Amino acid sequence: MDKRVYESIMKTNKKTDEYEKHIQYLNQLYAVLAQTSQAIVECSDEGSLWDRLCRVSVEMGGMKMSWIGRPVEDDRFSILSCFGTGTEYLDGLYVSSSAEVSEGRGPTGVAFRENRLVICQDFLEDDHTHLWQNLAHHYGWRASAAIPLRRAGQPYAALTVYHFEPNIFDQKMIELLEEIATTISFALDQFDTNKLRIKAEDRLRLFAKVFEQSNEGIIITDLRANILTVNEAVTKLTGYTESEVIGKNPNILSSGRQDQEYYQFMWDTIQATGHWQGELWNRRKDGSEYAEGLSISQIVDAEGMITNYIGIFRDITLRMETAKALLDAQQRLINIIDFLPDATFVIDKERKIIAWNKAIESLTGIKAQDMIGKGNYEYSIPLYHRRHPILIDLALDFKQEQANHYQSIRFTQGDVLIGESTTHHILSGKTALWANASVLRDSQGKAIAAIETIRDVTQQKEAEEKIQHLAYYDALTNLPNRVLLTERVNNAISEAESKKETLVLMFLDLDHFKNINDTLGHRIGDLLLTHLADRLKAQFGNQEVVFRLSGDEFIILLPGIDTDRVVCLAEKLLSEHSQPFHIEGHELTITSSIGIAFYPLDGLDFETLYKCADIAMFFTKQEGRNSYRFFSPEMQLHSVRQLHMENALRKALERNELRVFYQPQISLATGKVVGMEALIRWQHPEFGLVSPLEFIPLAEESGLILPIGVWVLQTAIHQLKSWQEQGQPPMIVAVNLSAVQLRQTYFPQIVQQCLKEANLPAKYLELELTESVAMSQPHKAIAMLDALHALGISIAIDDFGTGYSSMAYLTRFKINKLKIDQSFVRKIGNNSDAEAIIDTIIGMTKSLNLETIAEGVETKEHLDFLRERGCGEVQGYYFSKPKPAEEIQIWLENWSNNLEGRITKERERSC
Known part of the structure; x- marks a missing residue:
């Protein structure tokens, strides 16, 4: 064999061994994480939790030794628990949390003090472990990890583990260690919650006394x-x-x-x-x-x-x-005196007030008895600016040349002056008034009096100003809008070009903002946006550089700024936005994703810069959110792929690439198949098997969900009709309904047409919509469900228990069935909270005369629990995975043939 070939094979084998060993270490840490979660459920106090944690770290996690400690009054760590080889090493051990002593600058002290995970890949070579290296060498410890255990977000204790192999902790293992720490911190917070519960019970007893007394x-x-x-x-x-x-x-x-x-x-x-x-x-x-x-x-x-x-x-x-009697007396007075709708007053030729009606009292706050007989302009102070005569004065001795000094005044026939002023002042502050003044003359044509009528046009003026403002500013946040942004960017580009400077466009989009609207309502979402806008404006002072495009999208325009300053600003924005918002009793924490584009590097006009920043922001979300990315040409290529996938999805129906799989639904009372859930799949020749989690959002965003949804509905209905004609027992077919379909006002007509084409009675069709979709626009959902219910179609709420349904709305929905989410079912036997939620849902459905179906049933333990609690129907891998229609046909025949035997066994077991 060639020597180079042999060496290559040996290297490959070595890498394989290293990979298998790495997988083994990861599996060990996954086991520790699972056992930690189990310990949290079973342990009622910290001490037992510490002991379990140290033991599983060694016995299941592959560690040589682990210990947990926390600093006492002198900053020295007190040992809370330990396990493994070399625990005697801890006798008399001096480790401190203080940075002032050498014993506090080791991994454990740093982890606790700085509230972060500290990894020592080679304990025997690390400069920070020289005080303990002789002992470590004796026990064969080569790598260590010090993990802060937090309580209410602050360091409470530290877990230190030792491994026999150096350089063992890679990024994945570090992430698992962080997740273990987070899980333990949750348990500590839960212990505190229990204490608060006891305190709440005491307060409840106090409330009972207040209630009675x-x-x-x-x-x-x-x-x-x-x-x-x-x-x-x-x-x-x-x-x-x-x-x-x-x-x-x-x-x-x-x-x-x-x-x-x-x-x-x-x-x-x-x-x-x-x-x-x-x-x-x-x-x-x-x-x-x-x-x-x-x-x-x-x-x-x-x-x-x-x-x-x-x-x-x-x-x-x-x-x-008493109030009614007073109101009656006041009303009679108003009916007699206040007969003119507009504020009106009259002066004689000596300019003394001889009439002052009720409407003007309301306008000025000055009673008639305080004004009748007054002159010398005493009455002008509440209404007009002191430097100018009022309209009624001008009417008495008006000269045309005076109009040049008062642009808002015009002279009309019949000795009438019409004017408008924004300098009037009444009790509520500056007010815009419209007024007209007429002169009353005697038979000789001499002016003997003048009457003025005043109307408050403040709201009209404010409306005009508001319309002007709304043209350039967002109504919710009062930030400049896209119209003003386009103008400002074009101006900034011209200035940057002349000065040979850069220009930065930052696209900021909130992460998971839709969840807040769906769970807490759009009003809370709007309040969050206004608070965020205020926070953004505060960061930039009086500079008008923050713009709101729509929804939760913001643009920040920064001329003459370099890359380093952009990085600092982006990190500051992320830090500031991650601070909680306190809104109407809710503590809301929301992160942001930022995309950044530079002029002239990434584009020479607004649309190009905006598109590049948008693409960069999209990549930030794809890579985990709560971060920022600069635009790069590679991102453009990825966006092209997304576009290709969307185009391919448009042709998926005509190319017969979409499939409908079916999963049986079983009655726990009879063991019979009562339904089939229709589930869509996409097998693309280039992209392979595309996850519904990837292509369904694309379909909803592009509107393709509408034709795809109709195809799934038609396919499922015709398949059920085919099974009926083949002699299969009566059952329903359940089809999922998307939010986009729910917004179609003509969707009930589509469903009715599909049923008519297949000649299938409506009672055999069940439409499923998720809890979050139903509650996103409850009023529209009620109207749609009413229309579908009127056709005789059964309605089910899917994923029930995972959202924030209003019971008031739930009772108004015309639904037949609640579907318990599989996230609760899978925790049966391991999580009492999940079991309690299932109990509550089943009890609620019984009180509402609804049916219950549980999805995700995978074990006999799941099945027995649900049967004991009175759940009506189930589906899951315990019975069958989703399969194509032809495979389900075979499954149905086998299930029907073996049904009697299964029923007999169930009866024997229950006896």
Whole structure:
């Protein structure tokens, strides 16, 4: 054999051995991570958690020895737990967290003090470990890792592990160590949460005392407004005892004075804002009526779900009757005096006020009794700028030449002056007024009086200014918009060209901003954008360099700046934006992705620079977000690939590259197949098997999801009809519905046409939409689901439990089934929280008379748990993976043939 060939083979074998050993080490750390998560579930205190962690690090993680310690008062580490070869090394060990001593500058001290992972690839050669190298050599330790364990984000303890092989920790292993640290830190925070829960229970007992002793009536209801409890004050105010009202609606107190629209507005306000406050006339048990001041609020749990309503009221009968009497008297006075809609006053020829109506009192805040008979311009101060005569004065002795000094005044026939002023001042500040003044003359033509009518046109002026402002500024954030950006960039390019300088365009886009809109609503999302805009403006002072394009996209224009300053600015922006925003009780942390383009390097005009910055921003998101990237030509090539993939997707249907796979849905009560979920696949000759996670977003963004969705619907419906004609037992076919399809007003007609073409009754079709899609635009979702439900089609909510559904909206959706997300099912047997969520969902569906189906069933333990909890239907790999129709046909025959035997076994097992 040639010597070079032999050497090449030997090198290849060596690399293979090294790769296999690396995989082994990674698997060991994955095992440690899994056992750490298990320990968190099982351990109720820190001590047992430390012991488990040290043990699994050695027994499963391949470490020689591990120990956990934390500094005490003198900064010296106290050993909390240890395990492995050489633990006696820890006896009398002096490691400090202080940088002032040599013992504090080792890996463990640095990791704790600087709150970061410290890796020592060769313990025997590292300059920072010389104090402990003799002991390490004795026990055969070559590499170490010191990991800070955080509590509430701050270092609380440190885990130190030792390995027998140098240079063992690569980037992947380091990331796993970081993930282990994060998992342990979560457990520490959970311990603290339990302490807070106990404190909350004490506060709950205190609330119960306040509830009973309050002088105000307090009523607590369930979500259907059925009374759950009342305090003693309710009995005193209404005459009803607690036993007489429990389980009833508060409308038993209604006097009938308020109509249904009043109550509808009240509940609409509660659902929209979470609170309503107003006044009602109600009736006591003895039949007497009384007025009450009532406040109704939603009670929400820790996850923001509405659980109850609380009403607090007091008797305000006397105040209401007094106010009504006063209002009646005032109204009679207004009807007599205030008959002119505009503010009007009259002066005589001596310029003394002889009339001052109610409207002008409202405008100026000055009563008639303070103005009648006054002259010498005393009345001019509240309305007009002191340096100029008022319009009514000019009307009395108007001369045409005076018009040259007052451009806003014009003279018309009949001795009428019409003017407009922005220098008027009334109580609310500077106000724009329109006015006209007419002269009253005697039979000789002499002026004897003048009348002026004034109208507040401030809102009209502000509207005009606002329209002008909106042309160039964003209405939500008040930042310059794209129109002004284009103008500013073109000007900046011209200036940069003349000065031979650079120009930087930074494209800033928020990461996962859609999640905030979907979960907390667009109002919270808008508030977040305004807070972010304020933060951006504050960073640049008075410089108008930040622009909002649309949504969560911002542009920063920076002339005359070099690369180093751009880097510093980008890092500062990322740091500032990662700080939490506190909005209406929500602590929101959101990161940004930044793309950067330079003039003239990347483009010579606005559109080119914008496109390059956009592409760079897209790559930032692709590579993990919360960072920045400079544009490069390679990015353009990648964007071209994305375009090719989108073009290929446009032809996928006509080239027959799309497939529909089916996964069975099983009834736990009968063991029979009750449905098939239709799932799309794309096999492309060049790109290979493209993940739906990649091509479905492309389809939604490009609008291709509409024809693809219709094709999947037609294919699934015709396949089910074919199975029926072949004698398969009755079942439904479930087809997923995208957000884009949900927005199609004519989608129900499409579905109806597909059913008609296949001659399939609507009851055999089930449409699935995810919880987040349903809640993104709940009002539109309600209308669409109503239309589909009217056709007889079954509706299911997919991935239930992963979003933030409003129970009020959920009860308004005409749905038939809730689908428990597989992320909960897969945790059965390992996570009590997930099991509790499943219990809650199943219980809720029963109370709402809905069906329940669980996806992701992969083990018998999953199946048994769901059967015991009363889940109706299941699907998952335990029964079958998604398969093409022809393979499912064979599977159905085998399942049907073996059904009776399985039912007999299940009965024997249950006995």
